[in-house]
Each structure stands twice: as C-alpha cells, then as structure tokens.
Amino acid sequence: MSSPLLSLVVLGFRNFDVTTRACLDSLVPWLDDPEIEVLVVDNGSPDDSAQKTAAWCAAHPQVTCLLSESNRGFAGGMNWGAGQARGRWLLLVNNDTIFPARTLDALKSVVREAPADVAMLGPVTNAAGNGQRLWKPGATHEDWLQVGQWLNENPTHQLMPAYRCDFFCIAIRRDAWDRLGGLDLDFGLGYYEDFDFSLRLSQAGYRQMITEDVFILHVGSATFKASPAARALIKRNKLLLKSKHPDACFEHTRLGNLAILQAYQRLRAEGRWTPGLQARWQLRHGALVGDAPRSLIKRWLWKRRIKNVL
Template sequence: MMTSIILVAFNKLAFTQECIESIRAYTEPGSYEIIVVDNASTDETADWLQQQHDLTVILNENNEGFPKGCNQGIAAAQGELIMLLNNDTVVTCNWLDNLKKCLFSKNQIGAVGPITNNASYYTAIHAPYQTKEGIQQFAQKHNVSNPAKWEERLKLIGFCLLIKREAVEEIGLLDERFGIGNFEDDDYSLRMRKAGYRLMLCRDTFIHHYGSASFNSDTDRYRHVLQENERKFIEKWGFSPILDTMIRYELVSLMDEKGDEAEDLFRVLDISCGCGGTLLQIKNKFPNAELYGIESNTHAGSVASMIANDIGNCADDPSQWTYSKQSFNWILMETAISSNSSIDYLCALSSLLKDEGVMIAFFENIGNLSVEQLDQFLKEAGFEKADLYPINGTDHEKHSTQHFLLKAFKRIVWEKELSIICSELADGINKEMQLLRVAALLSGSLVTYNHIIQTPIPNPLTKAALLAEIAEFLYYRRVNDPVIPLLEAAYALNPKYDELLYNLGFMLMKANKHAEALRYFEEIDDKDEEVIGFINKLKR
C-alpha cells in the first residue's frame, strides 16, 4: 500500500533537503512517493528539486499558500494513503509503519499523527537531545508501537498528518480560504469528525519538527496571519479553534476511577465543555465512563455531542438543567468559579453529585477568603471537604487573591479512606504521602484519633509500629493532640518496643504527667544515658 508524502516548500532549502533525506533513510523503499509543491521559492529550492529523480515536483509561479499547495499535491497523488508533511520536519525510524498500524486498527479512524518536540495542541513532549544525531537516538528508543499510547483527539496538527484516501474523497480538499496557512488543519480535522471519522494521536511515534520555518523571519506577518485565520475559522464554525477545543488535563489528572463495581454507570458531567476536548480525554483514560456536558455555545456543543451522551446548553442557569439529583460521580468545571459565586449555584452542583461524588473546578479567590472561610463556604453548599491545588506552583496560603484547582468532596466515608491509607502504610507504599493525608484529615477535624486506632490491621505488631509512626509524624507536624493516645494504643498492642516506650515517656513528661512518664522510661530494656537522666530527674 503506497503512501503519497506531500511537502509544500517556500525557500528554506536546507530544511527541505534534511526532511527528504530523512524520508529516504527511514521509510521502506517502494512504499511511498514524494510530491513536493514549491510555492515560487526565490532561493535554490526549485533547481535542487528538479535535480532529484525520485520526486514529483510541482512548481508554482506564485506563493499559493499551504492549503492550496497541499491540494495540488493531493490531486497528483497516486497512493492509497495521503501524508501531509511539513518540510521542516525530520522523520525517524518506524515512523510511517507505526502510524499505519494505528490508522488501520479501526475502520472508523480517518487520520493519525505523531508527537514531536515542537507543535501546538498538547502534541509536543520534552525531547532532551541537542544534536541532529540525537534526534534519531531519541526516536529509536521511543518509536516502539504500543496501542496503549494511542489517544483520540478532536483535532490533529498538520505538521504530519496521515489520512486514508477514502476520508479525503468523502470530505474533500483543504479549505483554501485559509490562504498562506494556519487553522486549515483544525478545520480539516473537524470536518473529518463531522463525517464520523476518529482522529488519533500516536504517542508511540516521534518525529522532529523545527517549527514555522517559513514564518520565523517575519514574526509580525505570522502573528497577523494567525489572527486573520482564527477570525475566518470562527466565522465558519461559530466557536474559537483555541479556547473551545482545549483539553483540561489538570482537571482530568485529579480524577480517580470511582464507583461501586456493581454499578453499571461511571458518570461525569463537564460544565462549559466547549467542543468536548476534555470529555474525550476522560474517555481515553476511563473507557467505560458515561459522559455528559453543558455548553452555552451551541456550535461548540454540537461537536461535543459526538462524544457525550447528552449536551445541555445552559451552563450558568441551574434551573434549566434537566439532570436528576445525585446523577453524577464527578462534575468538572472548565470555567472558573469564584468565592463570590452564588451559594445557590454551588448547592445546585452539589445536588447533582452522588454521595461521595467529587467536583473539580478552577477557583478564583477574588473574595480573599482564608482556607478556613473557603471550607465553611463549601460546607454550606453541601461539600464536606476540599483539597486545594495551587496553579503555576504558587502557594494559595501566601496570596489572598489566588487561582487554584479545587477538588470538593460531597461526602466521604472517612473510615473507608483511612483503611486504605493505613493498609498502604503497613505495606510501605507511598509512606510520606499517606502520612500527610492522615495529618490533613486530623487537622481538618474530619476524623479523630479513635478512627485511626480502630482501623483494622490484622497483625498487632504491624499495627503497633504503624500507630507509633503516625504519632511521631504528627508530633513533628505539630498536630499534638492525637500523639499520646496513639502511642498508648500502640503500647497496648506491643509493650516490648523500646522506641515506643521512650516516645511515650517523653510526651508524658512534656505533659507534666511525671509518674506515668517514669513508668514507661523504667520499662525500657536498653537504657542509655539520656533515659537514665530522665529517670533520675523524675524520681526527685
């Protein structure tokens, strides 16, 4: 099956040469043809192209722009697959084979693209190489076909786009209204999705992209083209190709798979969901999720409706929501709520959550609430607990007006959560993080030390060591009230533990309970000079 690789060039001959040389080096001979459309280059590009005997060359008298150049290449293409490839890319080992594996894995997939070092729409990854040789060394380790790394997307970026010919024949050519280029790939992607095709980003395939080679010498012109073509896109589609297609990875990253396995539905509501980019990422992460959205822009909502079970259109008016109470495991808010928000609005959100449901939102603390005031505000709306995650690494407690991510829990069975925490602690899993979670629960008055003491751990010695470790951690975190009760509970389980006896004696001595402190110090088998000193002091 032949792939027609189409490049559009305008000057910058060195980029074109490097791109074509990489295709020749890293693509199976006989599996492809290269078509280069030259848009009236004024350097040596046209002369060099005509000297290459393995290229099909189309020479334009004027700069016709990227979309039209691609269309000319498509018209000349003989292959069953169409590859639109920027001339400032460097392809790598297994690049085309990996992309084809994904493209033909499902009939509904219409186009696929790779990741790179330099591209928009969450397509770039950190690539630490510094040399041209490093490109191939990095790719050789990375480019191992792995279906687990295929991710469905609303749109693909046109620096490298492999398309089934049947999809091209069904939806037509690129829209030439976008002139010199930019946003024609957004437009083409959405047209494919509207036609029922799926688009996949192949995170198992990396190629190098220098990026905007044709525009780098004229940044003002590039900025103008971007603005003008964004305007054309909005005029055509009715929504922003940037804002309404965003993927809120930061929200999705705070989701954990929840729900009873006996329940068939794992339900998510995304408010202000745009075209559904975030919903689609949730589907990638949780294939069994049942997705719902609310989006006021009906044009964007119509795109999201291809992903979600249902899309409502009154994001700001809870009275118009048609969902039953306690319908959702998760609610995500893509536009910021604020400390000045109506309590009625937050109560409406809370009412849609199931027990133990969670809301994740961007939060603007424009009311300058303290953490304690925010906690009370959320409790009035029906949320029992909130975790705050500062945005951009800032500390919300040091800034009275601050943006952060808010994860608000409607109701949590703390005994169950403590059981999980203590089990992981007993197994030595994520100790520091689990100890911090215990401290947070206690300092927030959400549990008492009795909840911890009563948490079931089968082995008494393991439980004693665990209670002692939690007590010591809380002491150094200055959460002091639970320390002595936890140590006493540990002692009841294991009275022959010198370090525990020392800690108990020390804490009781600090609390001026001298007789009790003396008893524990005297029970220590291996008394050092410090313990002997404490005993002598307490006996006076």
C-alpha cells in the same frame, strides 16, 4: 499499478538547504519501499529552492517533483500535491520536520490497524500546539531523534482522541480527504486551515486520533516568521475559523496533554501498563510541567490540578 499504502506530500517554500533538504534526506531509507510514494512540492519559492528541489529529485528518481510557478499557500500547495498522489492514505509533511529511524515502518503498522472510522492520525512530536507534544528538559534535536527512534521501535498500539490535530505532519485517509474536498483555500498562505479541517472531519462523522507509536521531529516554524504580516494573517484566519465554526474550542496545549494523561491513568488502572507506556507517560508528564503558567498563582493552581488528576 496498485495504489501505495502511503503517499507523502512534502511541501517546501524557500531555504531549501536550511529545511527541506534535511527533511528529504531523512526519507531516503523508504524511497524504494513499494508501499510508499513520495511527492515533493516547491511552493513557488522566490529563491533558488525550486532548482535545488529539482536537483535533489533528479538524484532520487523514485520521488515525484512538483514545481509550482506561484505560492499557492499551505492549503493550495498541499491540495495540489495530494491531487497527484495515488496512496490510500495521504501523509502531509511540512518541510521543517525530520523523520527518525523506523518512523514510516511504525506508521504503516498504525494505519493498517486503524479502525475504519478513524480518518486522521497525528504523530507525537517535540513541538506542537496540542496533545501531540512531548517534552524532555534540555533535549536537543539529536536527543529527540534518539527518543523518536525508541518510540517508533517500541509500540503501545494505543490511539488517543484528539479535538484537533497539528498539520506539521498528518496522515489522512484518501477517501475522507476527497469527501471533504481537501483544505479550505480561503485560509490563504497559512494558519488555521488544519484546525478547520479537523473540525470538518469530526462533523462528517470521522474520528481523529493521536498515535503514540509514531514520533516525528518538528524543528519549528521555518516558513512563517513573527512578522507584522504573519501576525495579521493569524488574526484574520482565526476570525475566519470562528465565523465558520462559532463553537470552536481554543484550548491550551497543556489541557490536551492532561486529557491524554488521564486516559493513560485509565490504562494503568485496567492493568494494561507497559514499559512503552511508562516512557511516554514520563514525556507527557514533563510537558505538563513545562507548560505550567507563568503566573505564580496560576502555576500553583495548575500543579494542584495535575496532582488531583494524576
């Protein structure tokens, strides 16, 4: 049996009806696509999510159901699922995402066109901590699904460089994943394992890029809450990341977006402007404004910087 182009590994933990069900339901249009494999991992949920995951998969036999007896953490759960996937590209999917129409069709085109040294591709979204984030004032999730479908259907064929990628949903070449040994289990339940993988990928000589042609709705952090335990885990894992990568750069989201808009300006200057780029420019420019500092002085300086660059 030939390997599929894409293997989706959907990682769920608790609250199946609140998060995972909507994510899986949005994938139904592609379940019969021979180029796509879907694996669903329940990561040792303490509620009835494992049973509901199994029932959903039983109703959709194209999907592989993996039920862990314990919570392996984000890295462990993804590594476990990826180890049973057959695709030439892995698509690691957090359960708090929803796929608009045409998403995976667009992604298949992007991975086919990707240069050989590009080993990781991050989609654009409505909620991320780097240059993958777009912004539209007052937009609801339903609004973003419509925006996402339009972006998926109107490609620009542009990849933008990224220092790191957010792992709410990420496409990774299988050979690069295997070479790096997957995600580092030392990060425990979660946080910063994606940053670590991004840095290790670059150190191994690969490029990571943001694809402007694939949009995925990110509902938000549905698994981790702002509890004292979560804050302690974030602090602990940030220190771990710094110990592994002393030169790591913790740039603000707006700086990543500004760098991408500068690349957009170069495309405009080269006469390579299209309606699709214009639409994305507006969403990215909106993110720059939406991410302005709260301090009046810093906000003024930031707006001045935007004006000087753009």
